[in-house]
Amino acid sequence: MRLTIADAGVMGVLDLQGGVQEHLDHLQRIGIAGRPVKRATDLDGLAGLIIPGGESTCLARLLDIFGLRAEIEAHYRQGLKLWGTCAGAILLARENVGEAPFFGLIDIAVSRNAFGGQLDSFNIEKLAPLVAREPIPLTFIRAPKIVRTGPDVRVLLSMEDYVAAAEDDQILVTVFHPELTPSLAFHRYFARKCGLCPARDAATDRDADWTPQSWFRFGPHA
Ligand code: GLN
Numbered sequence: 001m002r003l004t005i006a007d008a009g010v011m012g013v014l015d016l017q018g019g020v021q022e023h024l025d026h027l028q029r030i031g032i033a034g035r036p037v038k039r040a041t042d043l044d045g046l047a048g049l050i051i052p053g054g055e056s057t058c059l060a061r062l063l064d065i066f067g068l069r070a071e072i073e074a075h076y077r078q079g080l081k082l083w084g085t086c087a088g089a090i091l092l093a094r095e096n097v098g099e100a101p102f103f104g105l106i107d108i109a110v111s112r113n114a115f116g117g118q119l120d121s122f123n124i125e126k127l128a129p130l131v132a133r134e135p136i137p138l139t140f141i142r143a144p145k146i147v148r149t150g151p152d153v154r155v156l157l158s159m160e161d162y163v164a165a166a167e168d169d170q171i172l173v174t175v176f177h178p179e180l181t182p183s184l185a186f187h188r189y190f191a192r193k194c195g196l197c198p199a200r201d202a203a204t205d206r207d208a209d210w211t212p213q214s215w216f217r218f219g220p221h222a
Contacts, residue, residue: 009047009196012037014072016062018054018087022179026187031199040071048081048194051088053141053177056112059087060102069103076105082171083190089173090144097147106171107150114145114162123181128157128165132185138164138176146175167193 013023015036027034037043049072051059063069076082082105084092091102095109115121121142125135145162149155157165157174165174165186172193178186184198191198 009033009194010035010045011191011194011196012042012046012049014049014051014059014063014068014088015042016066016068017058018052019085019177019179020052022177023050023052023085023187026179026184027191030184030187030191032187032191032196037068039066040068043068043071043075043080046075046080047196048083048190049075050190051082051084051091052179053086053088056087056090056102059091063091063102073103073105076103076170079170081190081194083193084171084173085177085179086141086143086175089146089175092171092173093146094150095148106166106168106173107153108146108163108166108173109148110144110175111147111162112144113142114147115140115143118142126157126159126164128185130154130156131165131189132183134185136178136183136185137181138178139180140176141180143175146173 010033011027012035013020015038024034035042090096090110090112092106093108093110094101094104097109097111121140123139125137127135146166147162149163149166153166153168155163155166164176172190174186188198
């Protein structure tokens, strides 16, 4: 195995429900060690934690049942960086329109299911100049909209009437799913935010071998 500076840091992926393996696969593609996080001890020594997309109400219940809510908050207070994709972003938002916030750690307001139902999911490509030089493919699955960002929040991708990606010093939120596209740009971006050095083997930010089926894989993470 090729050694990189990234070997010094491990990225966690919350492994309760949702797109876990897809994030682990993308981390592997950029040469970052990934660790599924199911219990409190899995959080020890992480450079960052990805809270994947799935269903925020389900994730919220499981976080409480598995006793991970307070543990993640405690690690966050000690400096752990967090990235919420879609449902993960909902859980991290300070305000969840019409509903109670969960972690409430980043000063944004989200509106759940703001595009409609599952059948209103869609793919587009957009340029996010702070993240990558090329347009990034974006997959929205029954996504929320970020409808307000606070003064300490930097907008990374602004759309017509909502924000799709934003960050503060410690938290990244995206309402779409980079792990379900060939683009590695947001995984590289978050790895750098966590102080890690993602591998950059190609002149492009896309994985040429990626196919829509590549994440339908069973068995342990290779
Ligand atoms: N609609 C889901 C929710 O409200 C989020 C969907 C997703 O993560 N793709 O939690």
